Amino acid sequence: MSTTWRDSRFGPGSYEYSAQEDRCAPRTRVRIPASLRASGSKSFPTTVHDLSLGGFSATALNRMHVGTMCWLSLPGLESQQAEVAWWQDGLVGCAFANLLSPIVLDSMIAQYQGVGR
Numbered sequence: 001m002s003t004t005w006r007d008s009r010f011g012p013g014s015y016e017y018s019a020q021e022d023r024c025a026p027r028t029r030v031r032i033p034a035s036l037r038a039s040g041s042k043s044f045p046t047t048v049h050d051l052s053l054g055g056f057s058a059t060a061l062n063r064m065h066v067g068t069m070c071w072l073s074l075p076g077l078e079s080q081q082a083e084v085a086w087w088q089d090g091l092v093g094c095a096f097a098n099l100l101s102p103i104v105l106d107s108m109i110a111q112y113q114g115v116g117r
Contacts, residue, residue, distance in 0.1 A: 025053040025099075030112040032074060036060065036092075038084075039069040048074070049091070051108060053099045055082065060092035070094060074108065 027050040036058055037043035046058045056072060064070070064087045071079040072094070082094035 027052040027055075027057075028109050028113060030109060031114075032108060032112045034058065034075070035073045037071045037073075037079075038064055043071075043073070048072070048112075051100075051105065053096075053102065053105055055085065055093065055095040057091055057093045059090060060087060061090050063087055064092045077104065 030048060030051050032048040032051065034046050034048050035043045036046045044060075046060060048056050048058045050057050058072070064084045066084055066086060068084040070082050070084060072082055073079045080100070081097040083097065084092055085095050086093045
């Protein structure tokens with residue numbers, strides 16, 4: 001069995017399986033156009049790829065360092081402060097400073113889950 005995230009839909013080694021490990025809340029695959037701004041930098045357009053009450057992953061072509069504070073602007077919401085937890089191969093994972101409201105999360109998932117696939 002291969003161990004890359006692209007190989008299996010839900011088993012060990014899959015993105016879906018790995019994205020749920022060591023998380024404070026389950027993440028849901030989405031495709032949300034947003035903007036992201038690291039502390040001391042200009043904002044840039046991004047796409048949020050997964051979202052949970054506690055964090056997100058998004059496209060970030062330039063390296064973002066672990067511990068960097070950043071702000072995610074989702075459509076129709078105030079900017080959400082977060083901290084970079086990891087960056088790898090053009091993707092960044094961040095933890096929100098304050099948990100998202102479950103109502104906001106449900107709304108975003110309803111609107112953007114499965115969009116553009």
